[in-house]
Amino acid sequence: MFIHRRKGWEIAGSRVTPEAAMLRRRAVLGGAAGALAAAGMGRKARAWSLFDSTPAAPPAVLAPLAAQRDPRYLAGRPLTPAAAVESYNNFYEFGDGKDIAGAAQALKTAPWTVTIAGMVKTPRTLGLDDLLRQVKLEERVYRHRCVEAWAMTVPWIGFPLADLVKLAEPLGSATFVKFTTLADPRQMPGLHKPWYPWPYTEGLTMQEAMNDLAFLSVGMYGKTLPPQDGAPLRLTVPWKYGFKSAKSIVRVEFTNMQPQTFWEQLQDSEYGFWANVNPAVPHPRWSQAQERLIGTDEMVPTQIWNGYGEFVAAMYADKTKERLFA
Numbered sequence: 001m002f003i004h005r006r007k008g009w010e011i012a013g014s015r016v017t018p019e020a021a022m023l024r025r026r027a028v029l030g031g032a033a034g035a036l037a038a039a040g041m042g043r044k045a046r047a048w049s050l051f052d053s054t055p056a057a058p059p060a061v062l063a064p065l066a067a068q069r070d071p072r073y074l075a076g077r078p079l080t081p082a083a084a085v086e087s088y089n090n091f092y093e094f095g096d097g098k099d100i101a102g103a104a105q106a107l108k109t110a111p112w113t114v115t116i117a118g119m120v121k122t123p124r125t126l127g128l129d130d131l132l133r134q135v136k137l138e139e140r141v142y143r144h145r146c147v148e149a150w151a152m153t154v155p156w157i158g159f160p161l162a163d164l165v166k167l168a169e170p171l172g173s174a175t176f177v178k179f180t181t182l183a184d185p186r187q188m189p190g191l192h193k194p195w196y197p198w199p200y201t202e203g204l205t206m207q208e209a210m211n212d213l214a215f216l217s218v219g220m221y222g223k224t225l226p227p228q229d230g231a232p233l234r235l236t237v238p239w240k241y242g243f244k245s246a247k248s249i250v251r252v253e254f255t256n257m258q259p260q261t262f263w264e265q266l267q268d269s270e271y272g273f274w275a276n277v278n279p280a281v282p283h284p285r286w287s288q289a290q291e292r293l294i295g296t297d298e299m300v301p302t303q304i305w306n307g308y309g310e311f312v313a314a315m316y317a318d319k320t321k322e323r324l325f326a
């Protein structure tokens with residue numbers, strides 16, 4: 001249920017993302033976690049934000065990573081400066097503000113394994129190194145559009161998600177792919193906030209997962225991914241709102257049921273399963289017509305499918321009954 005904005009419950013807008021602001025209202029209004037939060041709001045909020053700001057570790061060392069740029073994907077606007085992409089993040093496992101890069105440096109990204117589970121020929125757990133030996137890396141410059149109406153343009157390095165799907169050998173009956181992020185409370189202070197439905201999960205249809213545009217990133221700007229941007233393995237689905245691009249993936253499961261996602265569990269009416277970008281469908285609490293480019297703060301018009309209609313629109317031609325854009 002959507003509750004109208006009440007200014008008194010908000011903390012300073014500059015400190016809270018729209019996504020987080022929604023949660024705070026929700027926590028106050030309902031559920032056991034809500035009662036808990038309401039009982040000791042001030043003191044608890046401070047304690048949690050202390051967790052968020054823990055300067056965890058020295059900067060992670062990023063290895064150089066080179067790959068040929070794929071010329072099929074032209075962003076049509078300048079790259080966002082790497083410094084902006086590395087310092088303005090959404091990664092709730094490390095806190096619900098944008099300033100989580102410091103805390104994220106503690107993330108241990110090697111060794112890393114990815115579990116292939118569910119409806120596949122042989123369920124198994126693979127080392128990331130082993131997986132990377134079986135794919136060919138390329139560079140793709142993609143636009144990224146967060147549901148909060150900020151955007152960026154990033155030269156990702158990675159490989160088509162379709163290549164992982166083929167390696168996984170799903171059964172013919174699998175129709176969805178579910179992605180799960182690492183959930184380690186020793187490394188991730190956000191995991192101590194019990195009102196979030198950890199672990200972070202996301203999902204795609206099998207058809208979406210096999211689309212050319214669906215990508216798994218392991219690097220950006222010529223280096224391995226920084227922890228705050230989802231090291232060591234991050235989904236990149238640029239025609240959908242940013243929350244679909246799950247970070248630090250540890251599990252890929254094939255299923256015949258539409259997966260329940262993290263954001264859907266929090267607020268389905270605002271952050272649904274499909275979440276395709278559409279400037280004409282406003283979020284219940286703000287317009288999606290324009291976006292702010294991080295780095296320059298320039299405002300530009302948002303495009304349907306984030307401008308990737310030629311690659312993806314046909315997949316939705318028969319899905320007229322679905323809520324495709326929220």
Ligand SMILES: Nc1nc2c(c(=O)[nH]1)N[C@H]1C(S)=C(S)[C@@H](COP(=O)(O)O)O[C@H]1N2
Pocket residue numbers: 085088089090091092093145146147181200228229230241242243244245246247248
């Ligand atoms: N595991 C995990 N993945 C996540 C998120 C998150 O909180 N946790 N946030 C999502 C959102 S809302 C966005 S906009 C992008 C942000 O990616 P960036 O910080 O690299 O810009 O990551 C997405 N992937």
Ligand SMILES: [Mo]
Pocket residue numbers: 090145146147148241242243
């Ligand atoms: Mo986002």
